[in-house]
Amino acid sequence: MSIKTVLLTIVQYVCIWRNRVFTLLFGFTIYTCIYLFLIGHLNIFRYNSNQSLALILLYTHNHSIKTRDNICRGIRNGGHIVHFDRCPKKCEFSCRIEDFKERSPSAILFFAEDFYWSFHLSNQNRTSFKQRWIFWSWEAPIHHPKYTKSHLTFNWTMTYRQDSDIVHSYGRYIFRNLSYTIRDYQSNDYYLSSHNNQSTFNTRKEFSFRKNRILWFVSNCNTRTKRNEIAENLKKYFHIDQYGKCSNLTIKDNFEQLLFNYKFYLAFENAYCRDYITEKAFYNSLAHGSIPIVLGPNEENYKNILPPNSFIHIDQFKNLKNLADRLDHVSNNIDIFSFYHQWRIDYRLLTWKSNYFIDDRFCDLCIKLHDDLTPKSYLNFSRWLNQCI
Ligand SMILES: *[C@@H]1O[C@H](CO)[C@@H](O)[C@H](O)[C@H]1NC(C)=O
Ligand SMILES: *[C@@H]1O[C@H](CO)[C@@H](O)[C@H](O)[C@H]1NC(C)=O
Ligand SMILES: *[C@@H]1O[C@H](CO)[C@@H](O)[C@H](O)[C@H]1NC(C)=O
Numbered sequence: 540m541s542i543k544t545v546l547l548t549i550v551q552y553v554c555i556w557r558n559r560v561f562t563l564l565f566g567f568t569i570y571t572c573i574y575l576f577l578i579g580h581l582n583i584f585r586y587n588s589n590q591s592l593a594l595i596l597l598y599t600h601n602h603s604i605k606t607r608d609n610i611c612r613g614i615r616n617g618g619h620i621v622h623f624d625r626c627p628k629k630c631e632f633s634c635r636i637e638d639f640k641e642r643s644p645s646a647i648l649f650f651a652e653d654f655y656w657s658f659h660l661s662n663q664n665r666t667s668f669k670q671r672w673i674f675w676s677w678e679a680p681i682h683h684p685k686y687t688k689s690h691l692t693f694n695w696t697m698t699y700r701q702d703s704d705i706v707h708s709y710g711r712y713i714f715r716n717l718s719y720t721i722r723d724y725q726s727n728d729y730y731l732s733s734h735n736n737q738s739t740f741n742t743r744k745e746f747s748f749r750k751n752r753i754l755w756f757v758s759n760c761n762t763r764t765k766r767n768e769i770a771e772n773l774k775k776y777f778h779i780d781q782y783g784k785c786s787n788l789t790i791k792d793n794f795e796q797l798l799f800n801y802k803f804y805l806a807f808e809n810a811y812c813r814d815y816i817t818e819k820a821f822y823n824s825l826a827h828g829s830i831p832i833v834l835g836p837n838e839e840n841y842k843n844i845l846p847p848n849s850f851i852h853i854d855q856f857k858n859l860k861n862l863a864d865r866l867d868h869v870s871n872n873i874d875i876f877s878f879y880h881q882w883r884i885d886y887r888l889l890t891w892k893s894n895y896f897i898d899d900r901f902c903d904l905c906i907k908l909h910d911d912l913t914p915k916s917y918l919n920f921s922r923w924l925n926q927c928i
């Protein structure tokens with residue numbers, strides 16, 4: 540208040556004074572005053588925004604390809620690193636570990652891929668009271684046992700879990716009538732009409748065009764895992780086109796194109812953890828217009844995360860024969876088929892092809908860094924994280 544008020548008072552005073560003395564001589568005095576007034580405002584604005592630039596440091600040595608190439612150099616994303624241009628708050632992203640000591644960042648991110656390294660840090664190394672140490676991962680903990688052995692105390696989490704401080708999930712859905720603030724150019728929607736924002740999914744056309752089959756893409760050939768065993772058994776009752784390392788079918792067209800050709804997609808997760816619903820369901824299936832057949836957390840959990848009536852959960856059936864019967868009905872009856880696509884009318888899906896750089900999520904983090912000053916720490920992090928069966 541003070542700087543601004545003082546400045547404005549001075550400008551006003553000068554204006555009145557100049558007006559009285561010079562009005563007759565200089566008719567443009569009033570414009571000079573407006574100019575001075577605006578300059579005063581702009582300077583104040585700039586001053587404030589510089590003050591509130593928050594530095595977000597990814598604490599990494601760039602040893603893993605995922606961190607080095609995908610996150611710090613953005614190679615997989617055409618050089619796209621995190622941008623805050625369209626974010627209402629100002630932040631900067633860095634992978635320069637020297638910034639830890641040189642610039643005392645507002646947030647330190649510890650990324651999943653980097654946990655093979657112990658970071659050589661403890662709470663004593665925090666460079667400010669306000670600094671947030673953040674656990675960042677979109678993978679299930681069972682594939683990364685080192686997470687939970689970490690001796691670091693985190694203030695915030697940024698994961699697929701819905702109760703994370705910053706939710707970094709594989710997708711979500713929103714009402715179509717909302718004016719969406721998509722800050723990420725990587726968000727894609729194949730069934731969005733640019734004309735009126737409605738769904739372009741044509742139920743009749745899709746029903747007749749798509750194969751009455753399940754598309755399954757799998758790279759882990761171990762048939763003893765629960766998911767592969769179920770899929771193998773399901774093959775006895777319903778046609779599955781299996782692609783990947785352990786299949787005779789090779790992808791002639793591109794993978795993306797294939798996803799548009801099936802009524803069903805087998806979206807079995809490789810870990811059964813609370814909220815762990817990945818791009819298999821969001822991107823590979825729903826975004827491409829198929830119905831995901833899901834296995835992962837329980838049905839309630841899926842209901843909370845995927846659009847209403849958009850999926851078929853294994854647990855809904857007594858056995859695989861019953862499931863196959865249902866798939867037959869969906870394949871042969873357009874009304875049942877429509878039931879699973881009804882959500883497209885009211886909602887739209889926000890999902891990302893790649894989960895690596897998400898300006899929107901980083902903007903959430905940026906806003907929270909500015910607005911949420913409540914102290915917080917995860918005292919038993921492994922208990923919080925390990926909610927898998
Ligand atoms: C990691 O890579 C980024 C981008 O190439 C670079 O700016 C940064 O200094 C690197 N960090 C370390 C610790 O080498
Ligand atoms: C953290 O603090 C310890 C003990 O004070 C010190 O030896 C170590 O170098 C510090 N680590 C970093 C990365 O600054
Ligand atoms: C959007 O539609 C839903 C359901 O039809 C309604 O509850 C909600 O209030 C609407 N929102 C806006 C911003 O119109």
Ligand SMILES: *[C@@H]1O[C@H](CO)[C@@H](O)[C@H](O)[C@H]1NC(C)=O
Nearest residue numbers: 717718719720733734735736
């Ligand atoms: C579509 O949605 C965007 C984002 O909310 C909005 O800016 C635009 O005006 C909408 N277009 C139409 C035709 O409704």
Ligand SMILES: *[C@@H]1O[C@H](CO)[C@@H](O)[C@H](O)[C@H]1NC(C)=O
Nearest residue numbers: 780781782784785786787788
């Ligand atoms: C692949 O082809 C061989 C020989 O034609 C056949 O025996 C085998 O069952 C096939 N495997 C799969 C996964 O379809």
Ligand SMILES: *[C@@H]1O[C@H](CO)[C@@H](O)[C@H](O)[C@H]1NC(C)=O
Nearest residue numbers: 668669670692694914915916
């Ligand atoms: C972050 O966690 C540490 C360790 O528990 C705690 O000392 C510190 O006050 C927390 N900081 C914030 C800003 O929450």
Ligand SMILES: *[C@@H]1O[C@H](CO)[C@@H](O)[C@H](O)[C@H]1NC(C)=O
Nearest residue numbers: 918919920921922923924925
């Ligand atoms: C954290 O929670 C786990 C699981 O509930 C428990 O076994 C462990 O003893 C707890 N650790 C601490 C330090 O309280």
